[in-house]
Amino acid sequence: MTDTTDRTPTGPDQDDEAVRRAQEARLREVWAAPKGWRYWSAVNNTEVGIWYTALSFIFMLSAGVLALIVRAQLAVPENDLVTPDFYNQAFTLHGTAMMFLFAVPIFEAVAIILLPQLLGARDLPFPRLSAFGFWCFLIGGVFVMGSIFFGQAPSSGWFMYPPLTTEEEFTPGYGPDIWLLGLSFIEVASLAAAVELIVGTLKCRPPGMRLNLMPLYAWYVLVVAGMILFAFPPLIAGDILFELERLFDWPFFDPSRGGDPVLWQHLFWIFGHPEVYIVFLPAIALVAMIVPTFAQRPILGYSWIVLAAVGTGFISFGLWVHHMYTTGLPSISLGFFSAASEAVAIPTGVQIFVFIATLLTGRVIHSVPMLFVSGALANFVIGGLTGVMVALAPFDWQAHDTYFVVAHLHYVLIGGMLFPVAAGVYYYWPLVSGRKLSDRLGRIAFWMMFAGFNLAFLPMHYSGLAGMPRRVWTYPESLGVGTANMISSVGAFVFAAGILIIVWDVLRPRGNEPYAKRNPWNAGTLEWLVEMPGESWGVRSIPAVTSRYPIWEQPNFIDDVDNGRFYLSDAAEMKRETIITSVLDGKPLQCLRVPGPSFMPMIAAVFTGAMFIFATFHWWAATIVAMGLSTISIMVWLWRGTAVIPEKPEKDVGLGLKLPLYKSGPHSVGWWAMFIMMMGDATAFLGLVFGYYYFFTIHADFPPPSTVGPGVLWPTVAFGLFAVAWATAFGARLSNQAGRIGRARVLMAAGALVALAASAALLWGPYVTGLRPTAHVYPATVWVITIWTAAHGVAGSLMLGYCLARSLAGRMTPAHDIDIFNVALYWHFVGLTVIVTVGTLAYLPVLM
Amino acid sequence: MQVFGKTQDNLWTLVAAPTIWGFHFLFSYFLAAYRCAPNDDIFNTIGGTRAAIAGVTAVCLLLILLIARRAWREWRADGGGYSNNQDTPEARERFLEFSTLLLAALSFAAVVFETLPVLVFWDCR
Numbered sequence: 001m002t003d004t005t006d007r008t009p010t011g012p013d014q015d016d017e018a019v020r021r022a023q024e025a026r027l028r029e030v031w032a033a034p035k036g037w038r039y040w041s042a043v044n045n046t047e048v049g050i051w052y053t054a055l056s057f058i059f060m061l062s063a064g065v066l067a068l069i070v071r072a073q074l075a076v077p078e079n080d081l082v083t084p085d086f087y088n089q090a091f092t093l094h095g096t097a098m099m100f101l102f103a104v105p106i107f108e109a110v111a112i113i114l115l116p117q118l119l120g121a122r123d124l125p126f127p128r129l130s131a132f133g134f135w136c137f138l139i140g141g142v143f144v145m146g147s148i149f150f151g152q153a154p155s156s157g158w159f160m161y162p163p164l165t166t167e168e169e170f171t172p173g174y175g176p177d178i179w180l181l182g183l184s185f186i187e188v189a190s191l192a193a194a195v196e197l198i199v200g201t202l203k204c205r206p207p208g209m210r211l212n213l214m215p216l217y218a219w220y221v222l223v224v225a226g227m228i229l230f231a232f233p234p235l236i237a238g239d240i241l242f243e244l245e246r247l248f249d250w251p252f253f254d255p256s257r258g259g260d261p262v263l264w265q266h267l268f269w270i271f272g273h274p275e276v277y278i279v280f281l282p283a284i285a286l287v288a289m290i291v292p293t294f295a296q297r298p299i300l301g302y303s304w305i306v307l308a309a310v311g312t313g314f315i316s317f318g319l320w321v322h323h324m325y326t327t328g329l330p331s332i333s334l335g336f337f338s339a340a341s342e343a344v345a346i347p348t349g350v351q352i353f354v355f356i357a358t359l360l361t362g363r364v365i366h367s368v369p370m371l372f373v374s375g376a377l378a379n380f381v382i383g384g385l386t387g388v389m390v391a392l393a394p395f396d397w398q399a400h401d402t403y404f405v406v407a408h409l410h411y412v413l414i415g416g417m418l419f420p421v422a423a424g425v426y427y428y429w430p431l432v433s434g435r436k437l438s439d440r441l442g443r444i445a446f447w448m449m450f451a452g453f454n455l456a457f458l459p460m461h462y463s464g465l466a467g468m469p470r471r472v473w474t475y476p477e478s479l480g481v482g483t484a485n486m487i488s489s490v491g492a493f494v495f496a497a498g499i500l501i502i503v504w505d506v507l508r509p510r511g512n513e514p515y516a517k518r519n520p521w522n523a524g525t526l527e528w529l530v531e532m533p534g535e536s537w538g539v540r541s542i543p544a545v546t547s548r549y550p551i552w553e554q555p556n557f558i559d560d561v562d563n564g565r566f567y568l569s570d571a572a573e574m575k576r577e578t579i580i581t582s583v584l585d586g587k588p589l590q591c592l593r594v595p596g597p598s599f600m601p602m603i604a605a606v607f608t609g610a611m612f613i614f615a616t617f618h619w620w621a622a623t624i625v626a627m628g629l630s631t632i633s634i635m636v637w638l639w640r641g642t643a644v645i646p647e648k649p650e651k652d653v654g655l656g657l658k659l660p661l662y663k664s665g666p667h668s669v670g671w672w673a674m675f676i677m678m679m680g681d682a683t684a685f686l687g688l689v690f691g692y693y694y695f696f697t698i699h700a701d702f703p704p705p706s707t708v709g710p711g712v713l714w715p716t717v718a719f720g721l722f723a724v725a726w727a728t729a730f731g732a733r734l735s736n737q738a739g740r741i742g743r744a745r746v747l748m749a750a751g752a753l754v755a756l757a758a759s760a761a762l763l764w765g766p767y768v769t770g771l772r773p774t775a776h777v778y779p780a781t782v783w784v785i786t787i788w789t790a791a792h793g794v795a796g797s798l799m800l801g802y803c804l805a806r807s808l809a810g811r812m813t814p815a816h817d818i819d820i821f822n823v824a825l826y827w828h829f830v831g832l833t834v835i836v837t838v839g840t841l842a843y844l845p846v847l848m
Numbered sequence: 849m850q851v852f853g854k855t856q857d858n859l860w861t862l863v864a865a866p867t868i869w870g871f872h873f874l875f876s877y878f879l880a881a882y883r884c885a886p887n888d889d890i891f892n893t894i895g896g897t898r899a900a901i902a903g904v905t906a907v908c909l910l911l912i913l914l915i916a917r918r919a920w921r922e923w924r925a926d927g928g929g930y931s932n933n934q935d936t937p938e939a940r941e942r943f944l945e946f947s948t949l950l951l952a953a954l955s956f957a958a959v960v961f962e963t964l965p966v967l968v969f970w971d972c973r
Contacts, residue, residue: 208935210935210937210939210940211859211940211943211944212932212933212939212940212942212943212944213933213935298933302932302933302943303930303932303943303946303947303950304950306947307947307950307951307954310862310863310866310947310951311866311951311954311955314863314866314867314869314870315866315869315958317870318869318870318873318962329881330880330881330884330887330890330969330972330973331965331969331973332880332884332894332965332966332969332972333877333880333881333884334965335964335965335968335969336873336876336877336880336962336965337877338965339958339961339962339964339965340873340958340961340962342961343954343957343958343961343962346954346957346958347954545935546935547933547935548933583858583859584858584940585937585940697881697882697885698885698886699886700886
C-alpha cells in the first residue's frame with residue numbers, strides 16, 4: 001500500500017472542469033435509483049432508509065389512533081364505547097406496534113439514512129441486507145397490524161404472559177400466534193440491521209476518522225446495535241418455546257407438566273428492558289448531534305458521552321427483573337435488580353448534564369429542533385425521577401400495574417424518544433428533501449404536543465396512586481378518577497393534533513418553494529456535506545478527516561470535497577464503491593464494491609414472510625414449500641451478489657493511494673458480519689440453554705429420575721461426527737488457501753455429508769430413547785435444544801455444499817476465498833454449540 | 849500490543865470494566881437464585897452464598913481497580929489532558945484511556961451497588 005500519511009487534498013486533473021463533469025456523470029449513472037417499476041429493486045440507503053422511515057411513521061400513526069380509541073373509552077367512568085375484547089386488542093396492539101413497529105425500526109431506518117452520510121461513506125457495506133430488512137418489516141408489520149381489522153389481533157398485553165396466552169380457553173383464535181410469528185420475523189430483520197450498522201460504524205468510516213473523532217451519533221449506533229445483538233435473541237428463543245407450546249402442546253410454561261410461566265417473563269424482559277434503552281439511546285444520539293449545532297460549539301465532554309452510551313448499554317441488561325418485582329422472587333434477587341436500576345441513573349444523568357453544559361457554554365440559537373430538545377429533556381427528567389421511584393421494590397409493589405406506571409413509561413418514552421425524534425425530523429428534513437420544514441408550524445406543533453402530553457400523562461400519576469389498574473376497559477365512578485381521566489383524554493387528543501400538524505408540514509405541497517441553502521443550520525459534521533437537493537452518490541468524494549467537526553475546522557473542506565480532491569471521486573469501472581478502513585485509526589484498507597439494485601432481497605423476504613404466515617395458520621405443507629423457496633432465493637442472492645472476483649487486484653482511489661478490491665478472512669466485511677451474526681445466534685442458543693438450567697434450578701429433581709434422557713451413546717456419536725465436520729470445514733479452508741484445490745473440494749463434499757450424518761445422530765438420541773415432548777417439560781427442553789443444534793448442522797452442510805459449488809464454478813479460488821473463510825468461521829460457532837448441547841443434555845445428568 | 853511503551857487501548861480494553869460488572873451481576877443473581885430455589889425453607893440463613901458473593905465482589909473490585917490504575921497511569925503519563933480531539937494516535941490513546949477510567953469508575957460504583965443486597969438480606973424470604 002502506498003503512503004497514507006499525506007492526506008493533503010490534491011490532484012491536478014481535478015482542476016479541469018471537463019474531467020469533473022465526466023466523473024460526475026459516471027457517478028450519477030452508477031448510483032442512480034432504478035426507474036419505473038424497477039424503482040422497488042433499489043437498495044441504496046437513500047431509498048431504503050426513506051421507505052423504512054416512512055413506514056415506521058405510518059405504523060406509529062396507526063398505533064396512535066388505537067391510543068385515541070383507548071382514551072375515548074376511558075374518558076368517562078363505566079363507558080361502553082368499545083367492547084372489552086376490542087379494548088384489549090387496541091391497547092395490546094398499541095403497545096406492540098409502538099415498540100416493535102415504530103420505536104426500534106425508526107432507529108434502524110434513521111441510522112440507514114444518516115450513518116453513511118455521517119461517515120462520508122457512499123453506502124453501508126451490505127445495502128441488500130438493509131433492503132431485505134425493510135421488506136421483512138413491511139410484510140411482518142402489515143400482517144401484525146392488519147390483524148385488528150379481522151378481530152384477530154393479540155389481546156393479552158404487549159408482553160403476552162402465559163398462561164393467559166397459551167390456553168385456548170382464555171385466548172381463542174390466532175392473536176398470540178400472529179404476535180409471536182409476525183414479530184419473530186421482524187426481530188430477524190432487526191438483527192440484520194444490527195449487523196449492518198456495527199460493521200458500518202467500525203469499518204466504513206472515512207480515512208483518518210479515528211475512534212476519538214467519530215461523531216457521537218456513530219458511538220450511540222455502535223452501542224445500540226450491540227445491544228440489539230444480545231437483547232433480541234433471548235426473545236427469539238422465548239418465541240420458539242412459546243410457539244412450540246401453542247402449536248404442538250410442548251409444556252414449557254405449563255406448571256402441571258413441570259413448566260413455569262415465569263420463564264417466559266424472564267426471557268421476555270431480558271429483551272424487554274434493554275429494549276427501552278435501545279429505543280432511548282438512538283433518540284438521545286440525535287440530541288447529541290443537534291445540541292452542538294445550535295450551541296455553535298463542539299460538544300463539551302465527548303468522553304463523558306461515550307461513558308454514558310457504553311455504561312448504559314451494559315447496565316441496562318441488569319434491570320429486567322424490575323418488571324417482575326411482584327412474581328414472588330426472593331428479596332435478595334430483587335435487591336440485585338433494584339441496585340442496577342438505580343445505578344443506571346448515573347450514566348443516563350451524565351449525558352443530560354453534558355447537553356446542558358454544552359448549551360450553557362455556547363451561544364444558543366433558538367430554533368424548532370432546539371425547542372423539541374428542550375421539551376424532551378424536561379419530560380424525560382420527570383420520567384427518570386418516577387423511574388427511580390419504581391425501581392425501589394416496596395414502592396413498585398404499590399404502583400405495579402396501575403396508571404402510575406403508565407404515566408412513568410410514557411414520560412420516559414415520549415420525553416426520551418418521541419420528542420427527540422420530532423427534533424430530528426425538523427433538523428434532518430433538509431437532508432432528506434432539500435427543504436426546511438415550517439418554523440411557524442413547528443412551533444405550534446411543539447406547544448400543542450408539549451401541553452397535550454403533560455395534560456394527558458401528568459394526571460395519570462394521580463389516577464394510578466388512587467388505585468386505577470392498567471389494561472382494564474373501564475372503571476367505576478366511585479374510584480374518584482373520572483376528572484383525571486377526562487383531562488387525560490382531552491390532553492391525548494391535543495397531543496395527537498400536534499402530531500398531525502407535523503404530518504401536514506411534512507406532506508403539504510411545496511409548489512416551487514426554493515431549496516434550502518447548503519448546510520442550512522451551519523453544522524460541523526459530515527452529513528451536512530449533502531447538496532440541496534441531494535445526489536444519490538452521497539458525497540462527491542470521500543474526504544480525509546482530521547477533526548470531529550470537519551466543516552467547521554478543516555479549511556476549504558466543502559470545496560475540496562465538491563471538486564473531487566479527495567478519494568474515489570470517480571467511478572471509472574462503473575461500479576458502486578466505498579472505502580473500508582481500520583477500526584482504531586481509520587486507515588484505508590480496501591476499496592469495497594457494494595452491490596446495486598436487485599429484486600432478490602424482496603423475493604427472499606416474501607418467501608421468508610410466507611413461511612412465518614403459513615405457520616401461523618398451521619398450513620404445514622405450504623410452510624415447508626415456503627421454507628425451501630426462501631432458502632433457494634437467499635442462495636441465489638448470495639451466489640450472484642457476494643464475494644464477486646474483481647477484474648483487477650487493486651485500484652487507484654485517488655491521492656496516489658492504491659487499495660485492494662478483494663479481501664477475505666478477518667479483513668473482509670463479510671467475515672465481520674458472519675462473526676457478529678453468530679454472536680446473536682449464540683445468544684439465542686444460550687436463551688434456550690438458560691431454559692434448561694432454569695428448570696434445573698427450580699425443580700429439586702431435573703431431569704426427573706423416572707425419565708430417560710437422550711442417552712449417552714448417540715449424543716457421543718453425534719459429537720464425534722460434528723468434530724469431523726468441523727475439522728473438514730477448517731481443513732478445506734486451509735487446503736484451498738494452500739492451493740490444493742482438489743483436496744479442498746473433497747473435504748467440502750465430505751464435510752457436507754458428515755454434517756448431515758451428525759445432525760441425524762443427534763436427533764436419533766432422544767428419538768430412540770422415546771422422549772415424548774408433550775409429556776413433561778424435560779423431554780420438551782431436550783428436544784428443542786437438540787433440534788436447534790441439528791438445524792445448525794444442516795445449515796452448515798448446505799454452506800459447505802455452496803462452497804463446493806462456488807469452487808467448481810470458478811467463483812472461489814485460493815486467492816479469492818471469502819466463502820470458505822466465512823463458512824469455516826460458522827463451523828467454529830457450530831462446534832461450540834455442539835459442545836454445550838452434548839455436555840448439557842448427555843453428560844450433565846450422568847455427572848449429577 | 850505495546851505502543852509508546854504502554855498498552856495500546858482498543859474497544860475491548862474500553863469495555864473490560866463493565867464486562868466485569870456484568871460477570872459480577874450474573875454471578876450474584878444466579879448463585880442466589882440457585883441457593884434459594886426450590887424455595888422451601890425461606891427462613892434459613894444463606895451465609896455461605898453471601899460470603900461467596902462478597903468474595904467474588906472483592907476480586908471484581910480489585911480487577912476493576914487494576915484496569916483503572918492502568919488507564920490512569922497511562923493517561924497521566926501522556927499529560928492527562930482532557931483535550932482529545934486531535935488527529936493523532938496520542939489523542940486517540942488519551943481518549944480511550946480517559947473513557948476507560950470513567951467506565952471503570954462507573955463499574956466500581958455499580959459493583960458496590962450490586963453487593964449491598966447481600967448486606968441486607970440474610971435468608972431467602
